[in-house]
Amino acid sequence: MPFEKSRSAGYLANHMARLFAHGLAQRIKPLGLAPAQFMTLLELWREDGLTQGELVARLDVEQATMANTLTRMARDGLIERRPHPTDGRAQSIHLTDKAIALEGPATAAAAAQNDVALAGLSEEERSVFLDTMNTVIHAMKSAPMPK
Amino acid sequence: MPFEKSRSAGYLANHMARLFAHGLAQRIKPLGLAPAQFMTLLELWREDGLTQGELVARLDVEQATMANTLTRMARDGLIERRPHPTDGRAQSIHLTDKAIALEGPATAAAAAQNDVALAGLSEEERSVFLDTMNTVIHAMKSAPMPK
DNA sequence: TACGCTTGAATAGCGTGCTATGCAAATTAT
DNA sequence: ATAATTTGCATAGCACGCTATTCAAGCGTA
Numbered sequence: 036m037p038f039e040k041s042r043s044a045g046y047l048a049n050h051m052a053r054l055f056a057h058g059l060a061q062r063i064k065p066l067g068l069a070p071a072q073f074m075t076l077l078e079l080w081r082e083d084g085l086t087q088g089e090l091v092a093r094l095d096v097e098q099a100t101m102a103n104t105l106t107r108m109a110r111d112g113l114i115e116r117r118p119h120p121t122d123g124r125a126q127s128i129h130l131t132d133k134a135i136a137l138e139g140p141a142t143a144a145a146a147a148q149n150d151v152a153l154a155g156l157s158e159e160e161r162s163v164f165l166d167t168m169n170t171v172i173h174a175m176k177s178a179p180m181p182k
Numbered sequence: 183m184p185f186e187k188s189r190s191a192g193y194l195a196n197h198m199a200r201l202f203a204h205g206l207a208q209r210i211k212p213l214g215l216a217p218a219q220f221m222t223l224l225e226l227w228r229e230d231g232l233t234q235g236e237l238v239a240r241l242d243v244e245q246a247t248m249a250n251t252l253t254r255m256a257r258d259g260l261i262e263r264r265p266h267p268t269d270g271r272a273q274s275i276h277l278t279d280k281a282i283a284l285e286g287p288a289t290a291a292a293a294a295q296n297d298v299a300l301a302g303l304s305e306e307e308r309s310v311f312l313d314t315m316n317t318v319i320h321a322m323k324s325a326p327m328p329k
Numbered sequence: 330t331a332c333g334c335t336t337g338a339a340t341a342g343c344g345t346g347c348t349a350t351g352c353a354a355a356t357t358a359t
Numbered sequence: 360a361t362a363a364t365t366t367g368c369a370t371a372g373c374a375c376g377c378t379a380t381t382c383a384a385g386c387g388t389a
Binding site: 037038040041042043044045046047048049050051052053054055056058059070074077080081095096142145146148149151152153154155156160161163164165167168169170171172173174175176178 | 184185187188189190191192193194195196197198199200201202203205206217221224227228242243289292293295296298299300301302303307308310311312314315316317318319320321322323325
């Protein structure tokens with residue numbers, strides 16, 4: 036039997052993530068935000084002044100990816116990189132007033148996209164779905180890489 | 183209450199898809215393949231000689247994305263672009279022997295990645311999970327774009 | 330037939346992910 | 360205290376996704 040893409044978790048995950056990203060991008064574009072910037076802001080709204088390394092750990096992206104995202108965010112006036120008070124190698128990342136003001140509208144946009152995506156599911160189904168994604172993420176993170 | 187990323191479908195979808203892509207990439211790299219190439223090959227293994235436009239429709243990516251992926255695949259000796267027999271604007275995309283030979287190992291690699299990801303789930307849970315992803319995908323594809 | 334619209338594909342430019350390097354500051358070991 | 364290692368970040372280079380633009384070939388219609 037052929038490899039059926041609509042029965043492949045990986046294929047579906049990719050397709051679903053592209054649709055989520057596209058929908059979110061459309062919704063936050065008017066705010067001057069892009070998806071990776073939003074994701075980063077989620078952490079900084081929760082706790083300002085994190086280092087790049089802390090953001091890397093919390094968002095599970097590579098250090099180089101975060102460095103580039105932060106560069107674009109600084110360019111766009113969302114963050115400021117300040118010298119770290121105690122570690123001369125590090126910087127602390129601080130939100131600008133502009134970025135602080137975006138928390139409400141941006142999280143509302145993300146919630147709206149989630150609502151559209153999950154529209155066909157009951158509360159119970161939504162909860163199971165989120166739990167399952169967390170389980171799958173954990174499985175892949177703890178699996179040893181093949182050879 | 184704060185926007186909780188581990189309870190956001192979009193955030194989890196993104197994270198999960200990155201992990202899937204990374205795992206698949208590691209597994210098919212020895213075959214000389216990258217994820218988007220594998221996805222494209224899935225369609226061509228099923229039916230050779232498709233046009234770029236047909237691939238775009240089946241994989242739900244933008245035309246420009248597919249054009250670039252096909253260019254890389256031609257560069258890597260996986261496909262050949264031949265003039266379309268009846269439409270002077272189009273080309274038909276044909277697999278090389280090399281690409282044909284990769285079907286077994288590549289689909290096995292993808293299946294292995296899916297297995298790792300779904301390891302913690304029962305058969306029933308896996309089935310529900312795939313169904314739900316298909317439902318969510320459909321919901322986002324049919325939702326009108328905001329404003 | 331000729332003009333105009335549609336359609337298949339390429340290209341440019343950018344965001345976001347990755348790996349691989351390089352460098353300077355900090356830390357550890359000798 | 361000096362040397363070696365580790366750690367924080369930047370940069371280069373590439374895959375892949377997107378939007379926007381351009382061009383040529385096909386198709387319609389006046």
